[in-house]
Amino acid sequence: MISIRNLSKNYEEVQALKNISLEVKPKEIFGLIGPDGAGKTTLMRILTSLLLFDEGEVQVMGKSPISDYQFIRNHIGYMPGKFSLYEDLTVEENLSFFANIFGTTIEKSYDLIKDIYQQIEPFKKRKAGALSGGMKQKLALCAALIHYPKILFLDEPTTGVDPVSRKEFWHIIQQLHHHDITIFVSTPYMDEANLCDRIALIDKGEILNVDLPENISKAFDKTLYAIQCHEGNYQLIKKLREYTHFDSVFPFGEEVHYTDARATDIESDIKLYLEESGLTSIQIRKTASTIEDVFISLMNKN
Amino acid sequence: MDRLKGIIKKEFYHIFRDKRTLLILFGIPIVQIVLFGFAISTEIKEVKVALLNQSKEVSSHQLVNKILSTSYFKVDEILENEEAINTSFKKGRIKAAIVIPPHFEEDILKNKEAKVQIICDASDPNTGTQIGAFLEGQIQSFLYENAQKTFGSSPPIQINTEIQMRYNPELKSAYTFVPGLITIILMLICTMMTSIAITREIETGTMEVLLASPMHPSIIILGKVIPYLALSFSIAVFILFLGKFVFGVPILAHFGLITFEILLYCLVVLALGIFISTVAKTQQLALMISLFALFLPTMLLSGFIFPIHNMPLPLQMVTKVIPATYFNIIIKALMLKGATISEILKETLVLAGMFVVLVGVSIKRFNIRLG
Structure with a gap:
């Protein structure tokens, strides 16, 4: 559906994308996971024909976004990271407008959008600017789907949305599968990676890894320890960094995730060291790696 | 066609729902007319x-x-x-x-x-x-x-001078300010409002969605321009009407010719607005350019307030590139002197030329992509 080979894009002094290669298969949910400034939006805009690029080869539905941009624009749905509907128009007026510019009507597309639209329909006379964050995203999604696109591009659709709405939103995205739509979604949230069929990890304009989410989380090649102590994560991380066999450490929820330079079982060694450093109520256990662990270790290598 | 209709309808929603836009569109003409018509009087009276x-x-x-x-x-x-x-x-x-x-x-x-x-x-x-x-x-x-x-007789030698104040026998100031106001207000509304309307879409990010749609950019622009063309034209008609029936300014030329010239001028200043929006990336910058680089020079240099032939040469050169200078000559000739097309052909051609150049440059600068 999408094929990218050796793509590079430079802004005046910054290299936003460095020699990227990707393949997106038809009907999959492809997640582009990475922190702010990694190059997610730039890649998204190149694929939607909104930006030109410097080197490489890009094909969307077999067409070039440079020469065949009209074809691509006819067959994609795009939801930018920033809410981009008209805040002074009502929900209904916004949808009618977007239906109109794609040469269709709300009625014709009702089948595809009804599950989402029914949730915002009670507010259809309300101005879009007065909607909550979650509602705005649903409206924007409806607008992006109004013409039955073949590929749906979602740029950070859940950024700034509350946890409940985020969950609902991902549920909707997964439902869209039944309509033969390929979905290309970017997010800075690692926990959303598991909801995609395949993911690419991106940082500083480089793709670090592309695989199934479960394969990526398994790809962690070291023993991972989850450690907690009474004095809190800040003190704990500080002490661990001073440890002779330190390899990596970062906060993970209420615990910190730590890897050691030695391959042997060193649980009791670490505990002893931390107690000598003056920390109390230390809890330490081995834990399974997540995508976030993999991502951070890849970022550090990078 | 349906797409164009849709985007025009949307633009009218924007205009009629934004109090500031309405204030500029209808407030400015009314305030200007009241000011020039009743407060600022250069006539000798009582x-x-x-x-x-x-x-x-x-x-x-x-x-x-x-x-x-x-x-x-x-x-x-x-x-x-x-x-x-x-x-x-x-x-x-x-x-x-x-x-x-x-x-x-x-x-x-x-x-x-x-x-x-x-x-x-x-x-x-x-x-x-x-x-x-x-x-x-x-x-x-x-x-x-x-x-x-x-x-019982006249003084021995006498030269009787008879001064005829042609086109404005009573030396009424309305005869200058009504045509002048049409020039200024059309400039303000068309240029400022279109440049702001376009930059607003860029600023709020909606232009990104519009560009990613199959709609051709020229339709987007056309849809933005038509509502302002319609509004400015009706405001021009409104001022003409007030001029004739409240201030007694004659409208001597053929109605069709006046309509044509007003529309031509509207198109020139609309194109100028589109051009500004391709230069300015924010609403604020567009507003600044419209007000300080266009509105003030137009007001002072178009011949509306100060006669051009009294200006120093460099300023006279500046007046030559201001569309309002030509329209001010045209509309005065039409209203007060009842001119026909042959008498204002030169000015009309200059305006038409300006329109072609501005549209050409804007099309060249207008991006089908972002950035």
Whole structure:
């Protein structure tokens, strides 16, 4: 559906994308996971024909976004990271407008959008600017789907949305599968990676890894320890960094995730060291790696 | 076509839902008309004068009556001595003082020469000169009539000058400001509003969605321009209507020709607005450019307020690139002189040329992509 080979894009002094290669298969949910400034939006805009690029080869539905941009624009749905509907128009007026510019009507597309639209329909006379964050995203999604696109591009659709709405939103995205739509979604949230069929990890304009989410989380090649102590994560991380066999450490929820330079079982060694450093109520256990662990270790290598 | 209709409808929603837009669209024309029509008056009308009549003879009273026989002057104060003149001026109540010396009648009859002093307040030089000239004219005609009455004949040698104030016999200021206002207001609305409307879409990010749609960018722009064209045209008609029926300014040229010229000018300034939006990336910058780089120079240099031929050469060159300069000539010629197309052909062609250049440059600069 999408094929990218050796793509590079430079802004005046910054290299936003460095020699990227990707393949997106038809009907999959492809997640582009990475922190702010990694190059997610730039890649998204190149694929939607909104930006030109410097080197490489890009094909969307077999067409070039440079020469065949009209074809691509006819067959994609795009939801930018920033809410981009008209805040002074009502929900209904916004949808009618977007239906109109794609040469269709709300009625014709009702089948595809009804599950989402029914949730915002009670507010259809309300101005879009007065909607909550979650509602705005649903409206924007409806607008992006109004013409039955073949590929749906979602740029950070859940950024700034509350946890409940985020969950609902991902549920909707997964439902869209039944309509033969390929979905290309970017997010800075690692926990959303598991909801995609395949993911690419991106940082500083480089793709670090592309695989199934479960394969990526398994790809962690070291023993991972989850450690907690009474004095809190800040003190704990500080002490661990001073440890002779330190390899990596970062906060993970209420615990910190730590890897050691030695391959042997060193649980009791670490505990002893931390107690000598003056920390109390230390809890330490081995834990399974997540995508976030993999991502951070890849970022550090990078 | 349906897409165009949709985007026009959407634009009208924006216009009618935004109080600031409405204020600019309808507030500015109304305020300008009221200001120029009623507050800023350069006409001589019921000017207050003070009178120091030291003669108190029949002739002097006849002279005073002659001066007051028109509606231009009104005696505000009868003064008793020369010192009072100063006080009167300082109080700011009067614009001119007339001093008739003693023995005025005797001087006329015996010496065939009399003196009358006119003192004008020249802190506003234009009005001062105008009042002086008016008063002098009144006194001359008194002299002429008086000579005929007393001696039964005209003075020995005389050149009768007859000044005809063509196209504006009563020297009404409405004759300049109504055409001038159409020029200024159309410029303001078309240029400022379109450039802001387009940059707003870029700023709020909606342009990104519009560009990612199959709609051609020219449709997007056309859809933005048409509502403002319609609004500006109706505002122009409204001002013409007010000019004719409230201020009595004639509209002599053919209606079709006036419509054509107004639309042409609207197109030029709309294209200018589109051009600004391709240069400015934010609404604020677009507003600044429209106001300071266009509105003020247009107001001051288009010949609306100050005559162009009195300006220094560099400024005259600037006036040559301002569309309003040409339209101001056109609309005045049409309304006041009833000109036909052949008489304003040069200006019309210049405007048409400006339109072509601006549209060409804008198309070249307008991006089908972001950034």
